[in-house]
Amino acid sequence: MSENKTTLTDAVHDLLKKAIIEQALTPGMRLPEDTVGEQFGVSRTIVRHAFVRLEHEGLIATRRNRGAFVAEPTRDEAQHVFEVRRCLENDVIRLLCQRMPASGYERLEAHVRQEEAVKGKDGPVSIRLAGEFHMLLAELTGNPVLTRYVSEVVLRCSLIMSLYARSHSSDCAVDEHSQIINAIRTGDASRAINIMEHHLGAVADRAELIARPDSIQSILSHYGKELAS
Template sequence: MSRTAPTAASTQRETPSRKMSQNDHIYDEMFSAILEQRLAPGTKLSEDTLGEIFGVSRTVIRTVLQRLAHERIVQIHPNRGAFVSEPSPEEAKEVLRARGLIEEGIVREAVRRHSQADIAELRRSVAAERVSLNEGDHEAWVRLSGNFHLTLAKIAGNQTLAAYVKELVSRTSLIIVQYQKGNLSPCSCDEHTDIIKAIEAGDEGAAVTLMRAHLQACEDQLNLQEREVKGDLYSIFAKPSPKAEKLRGSL
């Protein structure tokens, strides 16, 4: 993150267009940090600290946080502040189902509208994914994996759908952090490659089937069981453990 951003005082003297550009920059930095899983779910986003990092006022930071909250990747709690969202298992399932519905339409449009330049861009994206995996660069892999889906949305030529996908991809990143069963699997690179081949061949049915299977595979790597409610100390120690009962009986 840049530490050479304008100070709060100079920001106030800038034109509205410059303010918007600055806000977009901070938003992009924070969005990327969440997408790349550098900001874990539940992380407190202090306005003072972020203002110092970016060299802006709390008002600017608050505007960015509200924008992220609107996209549901940040939660703002009255009297507590802003936190990176912690999706519930039910919310995670809803996000993944939404992606399935939206990305099915996107891949259909990509089959119909793609150019050879688009195919080349998708292949470069997957090649970069493989490099990041081989180098153990988890942050880069997460970003590039998400960018593959964002690129498909761009190829589909529908800005509204692209905006939805951007939000859902970032929320999926948070879901993976919370609910991933084990190590991330490199199989997504192969799945992305197969989708590209179907798009290039103009095989809409195969492309849709492959996208569905790809998103299902992502969901299958998650443990979306409802978490047990943590008991308080009173409830935990109200009933002695079996070991304690055995020791008591031997006294």
């Protein structure tokens, strides 16, 4: 694949992922290659490459003779994802209590300030930033394998919450993120893990099917403007 195609594939992949994480593209929504290509101004080949990556990440599913759809995890699958996430994030905390990099607390606190800035103002951005906080924790361990796995389960949890969540409370999320940082700073892994367990448990407890009728054209027209800029 040429460098230009790779760059375009990356851009389309990232924008579609953002639309899924921000719960604009909802589970079960069909993603026609031609519609996606038209909205982003790219070829169907570029769209197909982006779809392959999203499918590997568990964010979309392709069905024979029907095309691509935003993935619809079952409740059992959702439970399994959350179980794995709790295990992984507990290990992230243990590692950070042992080896937080010099700039780690500064980066975490800067991220929390971003979350505070949109609290109560922009639900989709708040949801995305909440997930990115957990990805940043994993990144700071310096373990790229752990970072990749945490990122994948966080993204899948965002998709699960889009399908099942009753509500999203950024107030609780930001407060608990600050508590987690403070507990890691003191080296209190047990306290930090307890806060994380409560935090993730509260997220998993909000389960109820929701649906949105927006068309894919109207959703992607918004994200396509980012590609054009």
